[in-house]
Structures are given as structure tokens and as C-alpha cells.
Amino acid sequence: MDIRQLNYLCALAEHRHFGRAAQACCVTQPTLSMRLRQLEQELGVVLVHRGKQFEGFTPEGERVLARARALLGQYDNLRLEVDAMKGRLTGTVRLGLVPLSCMDLSPVLARLRQRHPGIGFEINDMTADAILDGLNHNTLDIGGGFFEPEVLSRFDSLALPEQGVVLAFGPDWSERLPACPSLADLAALPLCLPRPGMYFRRYLETCFEREGVTLQPVLSSDSVYRLMHWVRAGLGCALIPAGSALFDELPGVRCRPLAMPAMARVGALVMRNDGQASLLAQGFFEAAQEVWRQR
Template identity: 35%
Template sequence: MIERLEFLLALARERHFGRAAQFCNVSQQTLSAGVKQLEERLGVLLVERGSRFQGFTPEGERVLDWARRIVGDARAMREEVASLRRGLSGTLRLAAVPTATPIVASLTTPFRARHPDVRFSVHSTTSGEIGRLIADHEIDAGITYLENEPLGKVIAVPLYRERYRLLTAIDGVYGKRDSVSWEEVGRLPLCLLTPDMQNRRIIDGHLHNAGRDAAPLLQSNSMIVLLTHVRTAKWASVMPAVLADSFRLSERVRSVPIGEPDVSHMIGLVVPERDPMTPLCAALIVEAQAIAPTVADDIASL
């Protein structure tokens, strides 16, 4: 039964029978047969079929909700039994918003020192996608914004407050300033993250409050793309202090604090709210609580 529920979850994730089968490391015929057997077992149609995947029936959507809980509980049980026998092991699946990626190592490095048999999978994505991945049990934890937008049913551990810097040419109009206002930032030819990123929506909000609507000349979902443009000293951008100071800027680019007003937004660790909690998530929360004061002090000193 668990395997068939995992097939259904893979299908919900991939929206395609072939890709779902590949994700589960089985043939498409095996996956289709498993879903069909689940339908026969439950006595309802779960998947709308045609020449290709068309979606889930209302009954299928409800079964998906149960599948997420059951598969998550089964994984938690396996982890707990394994940890009792040989300590923590397995893969800890993390996702982080792009602006928080520089601090991931502050969490994973001490965690690995305490639990050397644990491996890590880390990828960068939007705050909205982190919420979905947690709800669907596709990741164990996320590092994301704790304010502004709904998080869903999670336990959150605050890590630090995100503050902002203008990255601009040293010989530019604000290149030698000690600080700039959001209104002044809005006058520049900016390159920013795409609107699906919460950081971009935050920046848009602060610019709008300062009387300047964001109209970037370039937008990208890649921080590397933004950085390479900034390093030409022909573009300007707004980045969190932790990110700006982690990049090796050229001698022609400065990182200038943005004030008037001085704003910040909380970044933290989020894990699914569940009882019992998986051993990996429980240990990760302990680690996050231990490093939070140090991370916050380091960020505040930037």
C-alpha cells in the first residue's frame, strides 16, 4: 500500500506518468498498474486518464491528502527505528530561498559534525515552493522568510533578520555614499530577482512605499546572473547584506547600506508541524536553535 501511495504522490509531483515512473525508479507500466490497483482497492477513480495525464478526480485529491500523511508517517517511523539502532543516518532534504543560501553551511556543517552518517540534499527555490514541498513531504525543512506571507503548518526557528544593500559602481552617483534611501535606489537602472521570488516582492513594496515603483531593466531568478551584471559596474542591484558580503565584488563595485527607512525581515528554519517529529527534523531544530544567536550576531555585524 505504501508503495502505491508513493506512486500517487510522484504522479502529483510530476503530472506525467513517464516522469513519475522515472522518479520512482520503476517502469511506467509498473507505476500505472500500482495506481490502478490502488483505485481498485479503494473502489474509486483517482486519476483522470486520456492519452496523457489529465489530473486527479475529487476523490483522488482527498486520497492525495491522506497519502502525504501516511507516507510521511511511514518515513518518520523508519527513521526513528533506524536511529535507535545506529544513530541518525539517511539524507536530510533542505530547500532555501536564494537570498538565504550563504547561511546554509552554518547549519549543515555543525550538524554533520554531530551526526556524521547524515547526508544532505540542498536546493534553492522560492518561498512559495518551499511551502508546497514541505506540505507534500518532498523536503524535510526549509530556510525561508518567516513574515509577510503564509507559511502553512510548520514549526519555525528564527535565525536572523535580513537587511539590504545597494550594489553599485564606486564611481556611480551613490558609489561613495555611506548610505542611501529607498527613494534614491528607485532612480537607478536596477537588475532584480523575478517577481515569483519573495525578496523581489519585498523590494517592490519598499520602493513603492518610497514613491518609486520598481521597473528593473533586467530580472532573473539567478543571483549569479544579477551578480555578473553588477560586477560590470554598469548595473545596480539590491541584495541582502549576507548575500552581498558573500560575493567577491570587483574593485569597481560597492555595497552601500539602504536606510530611510531601515527595514528588515526575519529568515528562519521551518519544518513540518507533526507529532511525532522525524528524528532528523528534531535534531535539525536543536542545531538551528544553537546556532541562531551566532548567525544573528554575524549578520548584524555586516
């Protein structure tokens, strides 16, 4: 057994396809398949269900996979610790962010890069559940989004201030909206909203239903950038979490606050707290705490 075989196993779990896993590992598919069969022979158990394509892991494979992920996490941390002993921290911080959380993490990234020039970042748009799964499986270092309070208790977390919700609109709407719009005022507006099923959309629907208002979106998307584009183009108005620098930076786009109840979930950054968090994750979290304190 060697570290490459464990990498191949974890890549197969991530991509659920032999060819894509091989491509991610920069080897041929026959090489990846052969090395996994060698691992099975060495362990004396079948790890992978094989048909014409990947069909999942056996129960034994799932247990070995969990151990492989933990070992690879420790291996990566060992390499990072050696770099830290030499006075530098290098590697890629893997972040998963809920798009509509609208977190502006640029000051944190800038601070960490200034402190450790060898660090890079990989940012993925994900659901909250996928983020938690990525943290638990060591495929992410840091998560950011809306989380239930009981979930936050299982991680190191840095909560964001509750800022409420705002209505974002383009220049054509400035004179057509009241200074302090109510939920009833929005009933007849063309709205650009998160797609159905996203937490923020469910939160909005619950609040409006309590007021007897039915939302009538003209556009739904899981992309913040598409919502931003269409608001600026005048297609409609958007409901977004307050404090987003994304909308503030668009010429002509303005925001007005809405009186709405607090969300059940808390906006926060999260990191593992079971001793398995990488040094990169810890460095990012420390930089974020510094930035938040200064704000």
C-alpha cells in the same frame, strides 16, 4: 496495498506525468500504471483521471493521496528511528529555500554532517508558497525564506535577525556612489533586481513608490548567482537582503546599507510542528538553533 503503490501515487502527484513519475521511481511506465490500477481495484474507487496523459486526481484520489503522504512520512520516520536506535542517523534532508533570502546554512550543514556522517542534503530554490506546500505534503523537511508572522505561528520557526537591505556594487562604482545612498540616489542607477512577482521585489517596489522613485532594472532574475555575476561584471548594482555571505565572498564586490523600513515578512527557517516532522528535520533544526545561539 503496499508501500510501493503509495510511493507511485505520490510520485505521480509530484511530477504530474506518468513517464516522469515512473522514471523517478526507477520502474517502467506500464509497471507504474498497472500498480496504480491494482490499487484502484483494491480500494474500489477511481483515483486518477486518465486521458491521453495524466489529467489529475479524482476527489477520492485526492483524499487517498493525502493519507498516502501521511503514511509515507510515518514509514520514513520509522526507518529513521530504527537507524537512531542503532546509534546513527542517515538519509537526505530536503530543504526548500527562497533564493533571495540569502541564508548561509553552511555551518548548519557542516555541524550536522560532523554529528551524523550518513546524512546528505537536497537543496531546492522555491517560492515561499511552494515551500509551505512542500512541508504540508511531506515532500520537504525544512524551509527557509520570508514568511508572514501568522504563517510562522503554524510551524516551528527560527527567525533570523532583521538586517535590512544593502546596495551591492562592483569596483567601477565605488567612487560614483555616496557613502550612505538614499532611495532617491538610486533612481538613475542601472539595477540588477529579483524578477517581478518575487516577494523581495514587491517589497522594494513598495518602498520606492512611497518615495516617488521608479525602479529601472537593467536585469531581472530569480537566480542569486546571475545577479552576483552581473554585479561583479559591472553591469549594475543590486539590492539584496543584508548579511549575505554570497556577495561578501566575491572579489571586488562591496555593500553599502540603505535606510529602509522593515519587511512585513520575517526571514526564518520553518519545520512542521504537528508531530509529523521527520527525525532529519528535527536534527537539522536543533543544529540550526545551536549555530544561531553561537552567532
